[in-house]
Amino acid sequence: MAAAVELIAAPWNLGQAPPAPGREPEAWRGPQALLSAGLEERLCPARTVELDRPPYDFDPQPATRIRNGVPLREHTLRLGEAVRSALAAARFPVVLGGDRSILLGSLLGARRAGRCGLVHLTAHEDVRVSGSSLAAADAMALSLATGHGELLLSHWPEVGTLVSSDEVLQNSDAARLERLGPDRVWLHLDLDVLAANDPAQLTGLIGTGRVVGLDIAVPHPDGVDAARAVDLLTSALSPLASQEAHA
């Protein structure tokens, strides 16, 4: 089963605003929370890649109103390359966040390997940049992915816009994906959605055979039940396991 899975840890919080002045957000702890709860042992991935934790900058950066916009671009490119490499090795990348901005690098890697839609499972409404204050990529990752907002994070080498709006399925299940969706999709989910939803939804989506990889955002790792999350993820990836075993 697990030979097909590649875990990619993206321990970053660049897309989040400080919870208090001078206090760094905690999302970078997300991957370790899941790994410590046994995700690696349960999935037995072919490989686990741990990306660097980027430094968090509290101050605005030149020419962008997106918080940490410059390092976010750099590390999105790195994550994209990790995902592309996993797909090129015929593996199923599972990206562990990190805040929701991991969607960008995940999709970038998937798009570099071919046209790809998106199934977006989240309980949070995506927002676009407005006003003159610093904006958090965590809260507008989908807008950036669909080409809205600053080019710094909405236009990418080789692919341009990551995904067109009409190839995004919000909170969809397997039946809707098979009826409406593209043949090849990336799956993004928030950990809180995973914990709250029927695990059969995820299992069904993976079972369509259309999902090429997934990323799981852990914006608030202190508040999650990591053991339950590992149970759900392991269960959700089991259809992939059986398909791979018979391939």
Next chain:
Amino acid sequence: MKTLLADGPSAQYPAEMEQFGRLAGQWATKITYHPADGSPSRTISGEWEFGYALEGRAVLDVWRWPGREDLPATGRTPDQECGLCVRIWDPRLQLWRFTFHGTARGDLLHMYARRIGDEIVMERAAGGDLVRWTFGAITADTFHWRNERSSDGGRTWRLDQEVHARRRAAD
């Protein structure tokens, strides 16, 4: 200051260097301003010179107005611009880092640039707006440049300024 300028691009990133490097040389410009208050547009002459620099790792340009044909006999006045643009390809970000250093008003601007289709698009956030400087319709001897502003996050754009450039023989 012989180490500043270079004869050609570095062997690193040749395709990227060519994006701006193909503009190397001297250009006569017609600069048109389109006031946001609806008042009539006005056009002035200018000069624009591009060249490689820093061992071919950068592309510089000098932006000046008015053009030589309209320059006062006493020379450029303090409020007439003679500014420097610096462009350096950043392989980690896969885009150009750009700065403009104006001498007339002390402007210092940062932007990021990348090729999109047949154009080179530079962008910066300015307060609540987005500003783009775009090089388009580039041929061996002409190009068009436009300065646009969006106040709605990039959904709509207003043309503030444009330049028609024509290559001229080197001095």
